[in-house]
Each structure stands twice: as C-alpha cells, then as structure tokens.
Amino acid sequence: GGGGGGGGGGGGSGGGGLVEGIYCGSVSCYELLGVERTATRAEIARAYRRLARRDHPDRSGSSGGSERFVTLATAYETLRDAAVRAAYDATLDGPAGRPLRHLYDYDYANTNTYTYNYTYTYNYYYTYTYNYARSLLLLRRAPVDARAVLAGAVIVVSVIQYMSWWARYQRAICHLATVPRFRLRAEDIARREGLLGVPPRGGARGGARGGGRSRHEEQEEIIRGVIRSHVDIQGGYRKPRVTDVLLVRLLLLPYSLLRFSAFHLRWLWLFTVLGRELGPTERLHLTRHSLRLSVEEFRSMSDEQRERLVQLALWEKRNMEEFRRQQQEEERVRLAQDSRWKRFRRSQRSDGAGRMTFSDD
Template structure:
C-alpha cells in the first residue's frame, strides 16, 4: 500500500505539472484520442476494439511495415488497446473525456489503475492461508517425528517398546531369511517405531498432527466454533452465576489450566499425577491458587540455587559484576 500511495502522489505531481502547461500528455493516450487511434467509436464493443487493434497491429507491425514511423504508430496502438480493453480503465478514460476539467481526479484514477495490484486480493489471501496451513501441517509432522525419534533413542522407552514387541511376537520373523545386518536393523527399527506410535501417549505440541487442526479448517468452521463458544458461555453463566451449581470435573480442569496460564495442549502434556495434584489443590479458589503459585516459585528458586552453573554465574557476578572497582579498561 505504501508503494501505491507513492505512485499516486507522483501521478498527482505530474498532473499539477501538466495542468500548469494546459496539457495531458502524461496520461492515457496523451494528446491523441484512444478511440481515434484504434479507428473506432466510443460505443464500440470489446470484440470490435479487439478486432480493430489486431487489424491495425498487423498493418503497422515493425516487422512487416518498413516505414520510419511504423514503430511509433504500433506503440500508440498498443497503448490505446491496453486502455480500452480493460473495462475499468475504459470507464475512467470515458469519464476524463466527459470531464476534462477535473484534472486531479483524472490523474488520480489513471495512476490508481496503473499501480494497483492486478491479482484479486481474495486470491492472495486464499493462497496465503493455504501455504500457512500446509506449513503448519508439515511442521506438526516434523515435531511428531522428533518425539518418536527421541523415544526410540531413550533407553527407558526403547526397552519397553522392545519388551512389548517381543511379547507380541513382532520380532520373531525379522531374522528369518537371508538378510544383511542393515536390513535386520531397519526392520527392527520399523517394528519398534510402530510399537512406540501405538503405545506412547504423546500429547501437547508434539502430538500426532490432524488435518482438523490446520488454519483452513479452523477458518471454515469458525462460525460453528463461535456458536459453540457462545452457547457454552451462556450455559456457564446460567449454571454457576445464576443457579450456583457445583463445578463439574471437566470445568475444574478448564479453570485449573486457565488460571495457571497454561494452554490446553500444555495441560494435556502434563503427567496424570501432576494434573491430579493440581485438581486436589483446588487452584480455582483464589487463596489456593496464590499458595500453589508461591510454592512453585519457591521450588524453582531452590532448584536454581542448587544448579552448579547458576552458582558459577553468581560467583562471577559477585567478583565481576556492576559493583566491582577496577582499573582495567
């Protein structure tokens, strides 16, 4: 938009310059009439405009016409056709012919059409949303594969997966037949990966991506989501603000992760015992929330104080921090 305004400003300046000289040489066909250039009338249809241009273009094409002014005539024809073939540009040109005294408006409309984006904004938005959705889906698969790879190289999860695969007899047929060590290892990794994908409960941002979570689907279903939210909000107000009912287990979970400033995915990524501890502490009650938050802050400070790197950093700041007096540069 900044570039558009810049060019429009330039056009207006050109218009001011042209007005001072009483000319319109810088816009449309200049001193010529575009209809006269194409040898048509103002009521000519688009097909007649196109037919006349093709006929004259063949006549004055520099490759066929060797006259010295053929190239100049051909350029004027192309410029006139470019103006009259577009409905919006032709309308602006007709308006200028009928209202030649409106210099500023005519110059503005000319440069607005010249520098305006040729692509429909709706197409740009749709393509942008599509690209974002594709990248979002691919990124989800990348994070999910990272979680699976981490589980396969972590002894705790790998040993459990190998034990389960052995109990189910999934590794019995791997070593049968003539296979190289690399092929056996690849087959074993494929079996273990399948076991991990089926058994490991991966939640949060590393969970298996679903097409239902991409941006396009959310935008399409946004009216449905908005309706559901409004109904839920009305139901919440009716149950707890008016009827004063007791909280359900689902609503307790919602209030817990909401008041702790966690996203739903981060809440789902917590271990079961962590969720149970939070629910038992009843953090939706303000006093309990304050006590729980303070307790977690104290635990974080205690862990940080025991960290060797943090101790080293504190010693460094004590010796080399802002309060140190030195003659060094």
C-alpha cells in the first residue's frame, strides 16, 4: 500500500492498511468525496451532490458508474453522521492515536522493531474491525424524534386521565342510585316521563327468570340515566370534560395565559389604579381565593352558602380571622355534643392516652 496519510491534515489518508469491503475500501472516504478531514457537514453534502450528479448510472452510462455511485453513497453515509465519522477517523488514526503507517514494512534484522510492528498490526486491525462494526450499528439505529415521544406520552396520559375520571363519575352515579332519596326521586321522574312500567319484551310468561333479570337491569339503567340528567355532581366526582385533560390544556395554554394576563391587568387598572368598587364577580373571586378553594370546590357550594360567605367580606384580614375563630368554636361545640367524641374523651381520662383498651363502651 501507499504512504501513510491518515494522520495528515489533508484529504488523502493513503491506501496503506485500508481494507477492501470495509467502509470505502482501500480508498479513504475523504478522498472519494474530494474533501479535507476538516470539512464541515455542509461541505461534505455539497461534494456528494456534485459527484452523485456526475456519476449517477442513468447519466454516466459506463459499466463502472453504478459501483462508483454506490461507493460515493457509502462515503457520504459514513461522513455525514457525527458518531460514525468519529469512529471512522479513529480508525484512520490507528490504535492509541498513532498515525497510520506501512504495516508490513518490517525490519527483520531488528527483533524489537519486528515485535513492535507485529503488535501494532494486530492492534490496528482489531481497532479497524471494532470501529467498523460500531459504525454499522450507528448507521442502522432507529432515529428517535423527541417531539413524537413527548406527543405520544401526552396523548397516553390524557386518555388515562379521561378514562379514570369517567370511571369515577360512573361509580358516583351507581352510588346515588342506591341512596333512597335520589332513587325515589329518579323513579318518580321516570314514571312521569313514561320510562318505567313498560312490560317485559319476552311476553307475559316466557323466560320468567331471565326476563326478570333483564328487566331489572333495564330499570337500573333507566334510573341511572335519570340521575345523570337531573343531578349535577360537582367536585372530584363530576362528569369529566374533554377540556380538562392534559392534551387539551396544553393546546389551550396560550389562550389561558392570555386570559390570565387580561384578568389581572383589568383588575390592576380598575380596582387599584382607578379605585372602583368591587362587583359581584370580583367579590366571588376574592372570597374563593381567601378560602383557598378550587373553582370546582367553590362551585359545589349552594348559592346560599356562597352568598353568605360573600357577605362576610373574607378578603379583609380582620374578617377572615373572625371567621376562622367562629369555625373553630363551632367545631368544638359539635365535638362536645358528639357521643363518639364523648366516649373517646372518657376513655382518655380513665385509661390514659397511651393505653389500648378492648372494652365495648
């Protein structure tokens, strides 16, 4: 093979030591594309496009044009990927970063030189084969788009969110169907609307047991349907909305930020700068904020409860402290009148705070 070019700064890496069938064969990939080893990715791409147009089999018409075109494509695939190019450059540099030399130019008269060259030859071809196998793995690795992974994760989380919320809402409906107050009301509405009292589908006597079970299931479904349409469940068990899932909230994030900014700018201008009197909507907002309740928790209250809290003007510190004190006093009175709390206090006085008792009372 020719002289040692791998360590030089030029495009030529010399044919010495390069192996046919691996990378670009006995010719350096840089030489094939006519670029320096310091060439950028854009320069490599321009050189490949220029040579590919010239040596394309449909345009060259020569018998060797197809093989040369494939070799050019191999050189481009090797040098365009940063990781594969680094492995190829390490191969050209030889083991331990030493430049490529004439591997078979031994000095048989000097045993030390012969041993050194033999070891160097073995290390070089071992490194060459290892880097080539590593390059194949890098070229065949599946490209991963982080945006696609993130979008898939958001979609999966959103589906799980909606399904869990719907299951929780269905459990709440089934529970309300067992509460006598809601069940009797739902049965009364269903009878007025003609949904109950329909004879079985299978005739008067046919399939008594199976028909009875089927009719019972139909009645239960009718009652649950009436409850769904007439009972407004709030809080954590309310009917799920698509706008609450993560995917839709992210899509609506710019709009939400715009509304948030507009609300606070309006508040700052009207009530801080101009000093206008608070309206009903603003009083409700301040009351909810003072109680540290979420929107759903505040909506779950009755209109009378919300109006009573607004009348207390809890956004003022003095009123809020008085409200907290009254709440604590009411809780103390309630516990004092609770029979279970009385039994617990008696057990604490008689048995001590740290003892466990198994008495019935």
